[in-house]
Amino acid sequence: MALTGQEIKYLLSLHNKRERAGKKQFLLEGVRLLEEALAADYLPRALFYAPSETSDRGQKLIRGFIARGIEAQTISARECKRLADTKSPQGIVALFDARESNLEQQLAARPRRILVCDRIADPGNLGTLIRSAAAFDFDFVITTDGSAEVTNPKTIRATMGGFFKIPMVSGVNDTALSKRLKESGYKIYSADVNGKYIGQSAPRADKAALVIGSEAVGSGHILTVGADYRIKIPMSKNMESLNAAVAGSILMFWINTRERTKK
Secondary structure (H helix, E strand, O other): OOOOHHHHHHHHHHOOOHHHHHHHHHEEOOOHHHOOOOOOHOOOOEEEEOOOOOOHHHHHHHHHHHOOOEEEEEEEHHHHHHHHHOOOOOOEEEEEEEOOOOHHHHHHHHOOOOEEEEEEOOHHHHHHHHHHHHOOOOEEEEEEOOOOOOHHHHHHOOOOOHOOOOEEEEEEEEHHHHHHHHHHHOOEEOOOOOOEEEHOOOOOOOEEEEEEEEEEEEOOOOHOOOEEEEOOOOOOOOOOOHHHHHHHHHHHHHHHHHHHOOO
């Protein structure tokens, strides 16, 4: 049965950031990404697919969702193209509810390593940082006010499945965050090109929060001045700085390596 005009209008509204935030829902598409969601038990509210546009791999994925009790509705290729936000849709679009959490709930779980993305406005950079956080065994990701939206499809695609594997809280006020992290016993490590410490020379901490700031202006004043350790990455004088996602990934690798090799 075809989608009604009202249903199409509702789903298309989720291409807008404000509508996603207000309705606390978002759309995702593509076989690879939805395979990651299924594997992580991050199930959609509904699935829409165009049979003429769906590969054998896509059909297998649809059967997997149906086996988990997810409603799958056939739509036309034209409808699928309208709902998709990529140039080459793969015939499957899913409607997800945003999973709600808050800072206190996550801190109560006692995460040891936290990534703080401070005003990372580019969805690709934010997604890459989330991907690296999942890869390097960080327990939790926080984004501050002014960061890209974590449920932006571009952000989620850039995580390469990391979105489904690590808890996140977004839009946190940096002043409140700095205070709360210190109250909870975290040492704050802030990436800073003018930092005192170089990579692994920064003292260890049982509970660490790594702050990665905007590529253009760095971390905000509160999270920089309030940091316990301002750390930099040694690099050639030929370049002024690194991409925020690259710098954050290097620092997360260093922190993870130290943890694995400590005696």
